[in-house]
Amino acid sequence: MTPPDGTGQPTDHMTLSETIRVLNGRRSVRAYSDKDVTDAQVTAILEAARRAPTSSNLQAYSVVVVRDPATKEKLAAIAGGQKHIVACPVYLAFVADLTRIEAAFRRHGNSLDDNNLEMGLMASIDAGLVGMSAYLAAESLGIQGVMIGAMRNDPEAVAELLGLPNRTYVVFGLCLGWPAEAPKQKPRMPAEGIIHYERYDAGMALGVVDPYNAQLKAHYDEIGKETTDESWSADVDRKYAQRPRDHLRAALKKRGFDFR
Ligand SMILES: Cc1cc2nc3c(=O)[nH]c(=O)nc-3n(C[C@H](O)[C@H](O)[C@H](O)COP(=O)(O)O)c2cc1C
Structure with missing residues (x-):
């Protein structure tokens, strides 16, 4: 099993396969x-x-x-x-x-x-x-x-x-x-809020939103796409609240x- 090191990425060659490489790319x-x-x-x-x-x-x-x-x-x-x-x-x-x-x-x-x-x-x-x-x-x-x-x-x-x-x-x-x-690949939410071991951790699940807003904003800034400080939260709200x-x-x- 991939250790929960927070990256969600396989950490050694034993966990790499062609399929995993394709999905990771x-x-x-x-x-x-x-x-x-x-x-x-x-x-x-x-x-x-x-x-x-x-x-x-x-x-x-x-x-x-x-x-x-x-x-x-x-x-x-x-x-x-x-x-x-x-x-x-x-x-x-x-x-x-x-x-x-x-x-x-x-x-x-x-x-x-x-x-x-x-x-x-x-x-x-x-x-x-x-x-x-x-x-x-x-x-x-x-x-x-x-x-x-x-x-x-x-x-x-x-x-x-x-x-x-x-x-x-x-x-x-x-x-x-x-x-x-x-x-450029769009970043994903940090794995520690998405992948839970044995029991769901609501604090961890919600705790990734702010860091992700910052990460996604940095990504959009880099590729020249307009966004806000609340990048992901604001997008989701604008698109789906109504x-x-x-x-x-x-x-x-x-x-x-x-x-x-
Ligand atoms: C079910 C589904 C529907 C989607 N619909 C659209 C769409 O209509 N137009 C579009 O440009 N992208 C669409 N996407 C692509 C998503 O926007 C994209 O997967 C997401 O922003 C993550 O970016 P990435 O796939 O580059 O990692 C869709 C993705 C899924 C899974």
Whole structure:
């Protein structure tokens, strides 16, 4: 086990592997070269990702691979004009998908109508795990990118664009391409407030916020991004205090997810 030395980093060669090295080097990349990501590479990434665990082997997810520039333009618009969605050669949409479960229920005389929070959570977690697995598989090939949660800005418009049936929604997307930038890594909160041993320590958990505000401010100052002294706290408050995507529950209900 990695000793809790406060850095969260492996401390000796026994705890280093290629996968750990890849994860330790990861950061979101939003600019891509003209080089294509081939179909063979996408297949390799997704076949590896499909080895991700899923809740009770439900496999309650699907993936839509998008290359069509017109579709990416429309997805970028839904995501508030995120140009990297257009710029990336391949865009993966990770879909929470209850259609096959509904079919199984029907075969046995049951219905997925009135489904509950757990069904929606299981499908969303499955999509998240396969998405991160795909991201890591891509990174291992040198293909980099960024996840796009802004698909949830308008789940119905995304569903229509991608031809998604009822009982599905895009949890997030993933832009993939060959990097044309090497951004400095964004610091993480100090490990001692995030990783707990045996029992959660609320004091340690909250104690990292002030040091992190200072650390993140220093990072943003260095890369020339405007921020405040309360860098992380202020960002989080500004972005999320006013009930973000408050229409989401209603939109997902229309897509067949009750979440209650
Ligand atoms: C589920 C999820 C959704 C995200 N959505 C977006 C997004 O819509 N647009 C974007 O530019 N970055 C998005 N990101 C990237 C995060 O902003 C980024 O991971 C975070 O700021 C940490 O930076 P790093 O990945 O470079 O370490 C998302 C990340 C995750 C995990």
